[in-house]
Amino acid sequence: MQKRIRFSWAAPSPPDLAATDQVLPFAWSIPVLSGVIGGSIAVFLSLLGMVEVSSGRDIISDVLSMGQVLVLLPLIYATYRSVNQTALLACVDQDKKRIAPWLFLAGALAGLVSCALLALLVLIGTTVDLQAFFVRASPTLYDLLTLGMGVPAGLLVLLAIGALVGILLAAVSLLPGQLRRSIVLGMVLIPVVAILHSTLFSGSGLSLLAAVIILLLVGGASYLWSSSQDTVKERVADLSPARQRNMRLGAWVAAGLIVLALPLLGAYPADILDMIGLYALMGLGLNIVVGFAGLLDLGYVAFFALGAYTLGVLTSPEILWTGVTLTFWQALPFAVGVSTLAGIILGVPVLGMRGDYLAIVTLGFGEIIRLVFLSDWLKPYIGGSNGITRIAKPAIGPIVLNNQQGLFYPILVGCLVVAFISLRSKNSRLGRAWMAVREDEDVAQAMGIDLVRTKLLAFATGAAFAGLAGAFFATKLTSIYPHSFHLLVSINVLCVVIVGGMGSIPGVVVGSLALVGLPEVLREFSEYRLLMYGAALVLMMLNRPEGLLPEARRRLELHEADEELEDYAAAELETLPATAAAANPVPPGGLTESGDQ
Amino acid sequence: MLQRLRRRVSGTMVAMWLIGLAILAVVVVGTIRTLASGAYSGAEWLDLSIYGIAQGSIYALIALGYTLVYGILRMINFAHSEVFMSGPFIAYFAATAVDDAGLLEDQNWVFGLLIVMLVAMVVSTTVAVLLERIAYRPLRRAPRLVPLITAIGASFFLQYTFLGLFGSGIRGYPEIEALKGRMMIPGTSIPILRTQLLVIVAAMLMLAILYIFVQRTKVGKAMQAVSEDKDAAALMGIDVDRIIVVTFVVGGALAGAAGIFYVLLFHQVHFFMGFFPGLKAFTAAVLGGIGNVTGAMLGGLFLGIAESLFPNLVLDGLGIPAPYQLKDALAFVLLVLILIFRPSGILGERLAVKKA
Numbered sequence: 001m002q003k004r005i006r007f008s009w010a011a012p013s014p015p016d017l018a019a020t021d022q023v024l025p026f027a028w029s030i031p032v033l034s035g036v037i038g039g040s041i042a043v044f045l046s047l048l049g050m051v052e053v054s055s056g057r058d059i060i061s062d063v064l065s066m067g068q069v070l071v072l073l074p075l076i077y078a079t080y081r082s083v084n085q086t087a088l089l090a091c092v093d094q095d096k097k098r099i100a101p102w103l104f105l106a107g108a109l110a111g112l113v114s115c116a117l118l119a120l121l122v123l124i125g126t127t128v129d130l131q132a133f134f135v136r137a138s139p140t141l142y143d144l145l146t147l148g149m150g151v152p153a154g155l156l157v158l159l160a161i162g163a164l165v166g167i168l169l170a171a172v173s174l175l176p177g178q179l180r181r182s183i184v185l186g187m188v189l190i191p192v193v194a195i196l197h198s199t200l201f202s203g204s205g206l207s208l209l210a211a212v213i214i215l216l217l218v219g220g221a222s223y224l225w226s227s228s229q230d231t232v233k234e235r236v237a238d239l240s241p242a243r244q245r246n247m248r249l250g251a252w253v254a255a256g257l258i259v260l261a262l263p264l265l266g267a268y269p270a271d272i273l274d275m276i277g278l279y280a281l282m283g284l285g286l287n288i289v290v291g292f293a294g295l296l297d298l299g300y301v302a303f304f305a306l307g308a309y310t311l312g313v314l315t316s317p318e319i320l321w322t323g324v325t326l327t328f329w330q331a332l333p334f335a336v337g338v339s340t341l342a343g344i345i346l347g348v349p350v351l352g353m354r355g356d357y358l359a360i361v362t363l364g365f366g367e368i369i370r371l372v373f374l375s376d377w378l379k380p381y382i383g384g385s386n387g388i389t390r391i392a393k394p395a396i397g398p399i400v401l402n403n404q405q406g407l408f409y410p411i412l413v414g415c416l417v418v419a420f421i422s423l424r425s426k427n428s429r430l431g432r433a434w435m436a437v438r439e440d441e442d443v444a445q446a447m448g449i450d451l452v453r454t455k456l457l458a459f460a461t462g463a464a465f466a467g468l469a470g471a472f473f474a475t476k477l478t479s480i481y482p483h484s485f486h487l488l489v490s491i492n493v494l495c496v497v498i499v500g501g502m503g504s505i506p507g508v509v510v511g512s513l514a515l516v517g518l519p520e521v522l523r524e525f526s527e528y529r530l531l532m533y534g535a536a537l538v539l540m541m542l543n544r545p546e547g548l549l550p551e552a553r554r555r556l557e558l559h560e561a562d563e564e565l566e567d568y569a570a571a572e573l574e575t576l577p578a579t580a581a582a583a584n585p586v587p588p589g590g591l592t593e594s595g596d597q
Numbered sequence: 598m599l600q601r602l603r604r605r606v607s608g609t610m611v612a613m614w615l616i617g618l619a620i621l622a623v624v625v626v627g628t629i630r631t632l633a634s635g636a637y638s639g640a641e642w643l644d645l646s647i648y649g650i651a652q653g654s655i656y657a658l659i660a661l662g663y664t665l666v667y668g669i670l671r672m673i674n675f676a677h678s679e680v681f682m683s684g685p686f687i688a689y690f691a692a693t694a695v696d697d698a699g700l701l702e703d704q705n706w707v708f709g710l711l712i713v714m715l716v717a718m719v720v721s722t723t724v725a726v727l728l729e730r731i732a733y734r735p736l737r738r739a740p741r742l743v744p745l746i747t748a749i750g751a752s753f754f755l756q757y758t759f760l761g762l763f764g765s766g767i768r769g770y771p772e773i774e775a776l777k778g779r780m781m782i783p784g785t786s787i788p789i790l791r792t793q794l795l796v797i798v799a800a801m802l803m804l805a806i807l808y809i810f811v812q813r814t815k816v817g818k819a820m821q822a823v824s825e826d827k828d829a830a831a832l833m834g835i836d837v838d839r840i841i842v843v844t845f846v847v848g849g850a851l852a853g854a855a856g857i858f859y860v861l862l863f864h865q866v867h868f869f870m871g872f873f874p875g876l877k878a879f880t881a882a883v884l885g886g887i888g889n890v891t892g893a894m895l896g897g898l899f900l901g902i903a904e905s906l907f908p909n910l911v912l913d914g915l916g917i918p919a920p921y922q923l924k925d926a927l928a929f930v931l932l933v934l935i936l937i938f939r940p941s942g943i944l945g946e947r948l949a950v951k952k953a
Contacts, residue, residue, distance in 0.1 A: 049761060294742065357883070360876075360936075364929035364930075367925065367926070375922040491749065531757035533753060534757060537747065537754075541750065545740075
């Protein structure tokens with residue numbers, strides 16, 4: 001029999017296992033801790049200057065700016081955490097209404113505490129000169145946080161908003177599942193649409209009416225879909241196999257045509273697409289090294305640089321010591337070849353090392369290449385700090401692809417070729433050998449896999465793809481300088497692979513869309529790009545190490561332990577009396593989440 | 598006989614030894630040619646060596662942080678360079694305040710410097726402990742690349758957090774009047790910059806204290822036990838989590854002190870200042886054999902001296918223009934060579950399970 005649990009203000013009487021009504025004290029620590037976490041994040045974002053730089057863009061004209069959304073997000077997180085954990089503590093996932101007042105209290109309190117921290121920042125900032133320490137703690141920031149209403153009045157409004165957000169969130173959490181999901185989806189899509197709108201049509205946000213329409217449309221559509229998706233799926237399954245195949249083919253052709261037409265949007269979108277393509281290309285290469293074979297290569301940029309410099313040296317009319325000036329297509333095989341060769345030469349000595357040493361050695365190698373390119377030593381040959389300019393553009397017959405739109409197509413073809421190679425090798429004998437090496441070197445060796453040869457092939461393939469990307473990069477910019485090949489490029493590519501999902505090929509594309517495309521859409525945050533990459537790496541590793549679009553095998557590997565624990569916890573829960581269960585709630589997302597308290 | 602030999606000596610090994618011999622030849626030829634040309638006087642070599650020792654003792658202090666953590670957790674704490682940076686960066690505000698209060702003047706500069714150093718050590722320690730608590734502890738049993746990637750992420754997050762909060766400018770530390778200029782090393786006639794002497798003496802003192810701490814105290818012995826075998830140590834009644842925190846505290850405090858020494862030599866802080874010293878300190882730790890406390894100390898000193906002497910000694914003789922530009926590259930070349938030829942370092946690793 002499921003016991004019913006209530007909250008009370010006071011400490012509980014000694015536990016009475018026979019009673020059907022269990023009285024628990026309201027856990028004040030949950031909303032307070034949630035509020036402190038959310039408030040700290042909000043204060044942090046404010047002090048970083050992110051709130052200020054993004055307040056220029058409107059989400060809903062005259063109502064809500066992106067800066068305000070940025071303050072609201074940690075607030076929403078805090079109240080969500082508070083309401084959710086309070087509900088979990090009472091084990092009332094099904095019947096939340098019974099403790100509704102407590103949920104409202106938890107939400108409102110978390111919101112209040114969060115906003116109190118922000119208010120404290122404003123109070124301190126307006127009395128002491130914080131700008132001597134924090135460069136972005138400007139009066140404009142305080143003005144934004146108090147909604148332009150000055151210190152006493154604005155602070156009260158701020159606190160009221162916090163409490164209001166908490167109460168609204170608690171109310172939403174009480175709605176039935178389907179309706180709740182529809183509302184949340186609508187709310188999420190409003191800023192997304194608004195940001196796209198203001199990126200494409202310079203500046204203006206949505207009107208209030210448009211926002212309401214989006215909420216109703218999206219919410220309504222999602223509500224309808226969730227109630228009718230089963231019948232739609234059944235109908236599709238009833239169709240003849242030939243028609244199903246045709247439908248799938250049609251979808252692929254449509255998607256392909258859309259991708260081919262994308263550069264027609266203009267020079268600037270095409271430029272972004274080129275960068276996304278280049279990072280996808282490099283990501284696919286690194287995916288083989290890191291994702292398939294499990295070798296952490298932090299000097300990946302070295303091969304990228306070698307490809308770019310080879311192309312530059314061979315095609316630029318400025319560099320004469322080679323005695324030849326090739327066209328792009330003639331030089332491309334050399335660029336790929338030089339990178340591959342470098343991969344093999346570096347690979348032979350270092351691949352015997354254990355994983356983390358390999359990371360540092362490759363990192364060192366990347367820096368050596370950059371420092372050598374930058375030094376005066378090789379200046380007569382590769383330009384030193386002046387770099388190489390006037391690099392050839394690719395030409396197909398009489399058409400020279402000399403703009404960003406045209407370059408998209410060779411990059412796209414490169415991506416497709418590389419993706420095809422990855423896909424085919426993944427399930428080949430070699431691909432399986434890579435994964436065996438990734439899982440356990442010793443066992444793989446015992447199974448008869450030649451470790452050095454297998455690792456070397458992964459390393460060389462990755463290097464070849466990087467060289468290809470480097471060649472495209474050089475021709476895209478027509479001039480290259482050593483500082484374009486900083487360690488940060490390696491880190492960016494690593495982020496693309498990890499955020500997308502190590503070992504997953506569609507994951508790499510999603511990763512480069514998210515990490516290269518998104519910052520271009522959110523131009524205000526360009527100076528915080530690496531900060532967000534760093535945070536993304538840590539959060540990804542802590543919460544979802546398998547990435548956004550995980551490879552099936554990897555997900556299994558990373559969550560095996562969790563599932564065992566969950567099974568164990570579930571078994572424990574069944575055997576223990578409800579009091580113990582209530583004291584140690586197991587969140588549905590697995591025990592990993594409880595680690596952050 | 599020949600066949601047995603051929604089976605034991607593989608082609609890669611021969612190639613590697615040939616590369617090694619070639620590098621050795623380059624080093625020898627470069628050195629002889631530089632010395633024969635007489636481009637630098639004896640005093641200049643002495644200056645470079647002392648500078649190298651000062652720099653090297655800073656590397657040694659940072660390297661200890663890497664080596665202690667690696668010994669216990671088997672992970673490269675990539676964010677340790679940011680632990681090193683954060684201390685002196687925040688202590689800059691303390692330093693300006695102390696300077697305004699007149700505590701860096703003639704008589705009481707020692708007191709003022711101690712305050713600044715304490716602030717730096719506390720900040721670095723806090724950052725190190727928070728890192729352990731938030732980023733590393735939940736990943737104790739994760740596959741081995743996961744904590745390393747987390748550490749890389751944390752490193753960039755911290756770097757750009759400091760950039761975002763405090764700006765990208767270089768901040769100049771107030772200079773201490775009493776430490777300007779040169780003096781003779783007591784008892785000899787070797788001139789030395791006062792700051793260099795202070796840094797070398799203080800760093801040596803800290804290294805000695807740490808050595809005694811690890812070898813003699815109960816906590817130090819517990820650290821050794823945990824790095825030997827975590828489970829057995831836990832069975833012996835050692836609180837493993839607490840010892841890991843202590844390790845991060847010790848590493849953080851040493852990094853904070855190293856940061857202040859670094860500032861004494863270079864007088865400025867910058868959000869990216871941790872990167873190269875961090876990498877080089879890691880090189881030093883590997884050089885001495887990772888997990889080995891004495892090794893990290895010697896490795897740091899060796900790297901500092903090598904870095905300040907090698908460009909002039911070797912590259913100059915080979916006719917490479919502006920050899921100083923290749924100083925950083927040399928450190929990495931050294932790292933790569935050590936890992937290839939003697940991955941267990943000069944003094945050997947002190948790890949319980951090889952290839953862990």
